Amino acid sequence: MLVAVQSFGSIWTARCARTVTEGTNLARRGAYYNTTGVLAGDVLRNRSCIYGHVRVDECTGFHPQVAERFTELIGRDSNIQASPRNSGEEELPECDFVYFATPACGSWTITAEFVNSANAIIAHAYNNAGLRMPLVQRLRPGHQILLVYGADGKYAPVFRCKVCASPETVRTREHTFDVFCYIAEEFHERLKAEGYAPDPVVQRFTGISIGSLQDLRNIECTITKPKGNNTLRRWDEVFSSNDEHQSN
Numbered sequence: 001m002l003v004a005v006q007s008f009g010s011i012w013t014a015r016c017a018r019t020v021t022e023g024t025n026l027a028r029r030g031a032y033y034n035t036t037g038v039l040a041g042d043v044l045r046n047r048s049c050i051y052g053h054v055r056v057d058e059c060t061g062f063h064p065q066v067a068e069r070f071t072e073l074i075g076r077d078s079n080i081q082a083s084p085r086n087s088g089e090e091e092l093p094e095c096d097f098v099y100f101a102t103p104a105c106g107s108w109t110i111t112a113e114f115v116n117s118a119n120a121i122i123a124h125a126y127n128n129a130g131l132r133m134p135l136v137q138r139l140r141p142g143h144q145i146l147l148v149y150g151a152d153g154k155y156a157p158v159f160r161c162k163v164c165a166s167p168e169t170v171r172t173r174e175h176t177f178d179v180f181c182y183i184a185e186e187f188h189e190r191l192k193a194e195g196y197a198p199d200p201v202v203q204r205f206t207g208i209s210i211g212s213l214q215d216l217r218n219i220e221c222t223i224t225k226p227k228g229n230n231t232l233r234r235w236d237e238v239f240s241s242n243d244e245h246q247s248n
Contacts, residue, residue, distance in 0.1 A: 120207030125202060135232045135234065145163060158215075172201060
């Protein structure tokens with residue numbers, strides 16, 4: 001089910017993360033609880049850490065100081081049963097490629113924020129063995145990439161991204177990547193904090209240059225990632241049959 005955040009209450013309570021003890025099950029992640037308060041008789045009480053009030057996990061990159069950035073964004077709550085799609089709802093638009101983003105590098109909100117702000121899908125041109133990443137040499141201006149986010153092989157659509165020529169082409173001694181760009185220095189510290197690493201060969205943060213976006217977060221469907229570690233896949237490889245993406 002899609003959940004849109006319109007606003008937050010005035011009362012915040014933080015629960016600190018508990019340090020993981022090896023060999024035990026005591027791990028507990030930090031989280032923030034939000035409410036406008038609870039009426040106890042005629043008194044408004046600060047009782048936000050109770051069932052039924054909003055909890056936002058710290059691991060998503062959220063902090064109350066930047067809460068307004070999260071308003072109007074749409075997230076998915078796996079604990080809420082989704083209703084079937086209506087026949088009149090928007091269908092998933094066909095693209096040329098699918099890019100699978102995971103929580104290993106940033107939450108889905110951070111992933112969306114980087115695409116919006118840096119005009120790029122953060123991606124490597126090379127793998128750790130010094131070889132070009134599969135399919136990157138096939139990308140051309142005008143290609144459409146479906147950016148999806150998820151884990152454990154199950155993903156949901158975020159953006160339809162139109163590839164454009166890079167404003168600053170990424171070049172090495174052996175290769176030129178016409179649609180890859182260098183990520184501006186202003187994003188570097190944030191990228192490091194979210195678990196991203198520079199390209200192992202280029203030794204800089206790089207990404208696929210994006211000219212325009214179509215927000216697809218209102219489309220409720222589950223996309224299954226084909227086997228393998230490659231994050232960029234051909235559309236027909238992912239959607240080899242009509243039942244490969246299923247409405248929730």
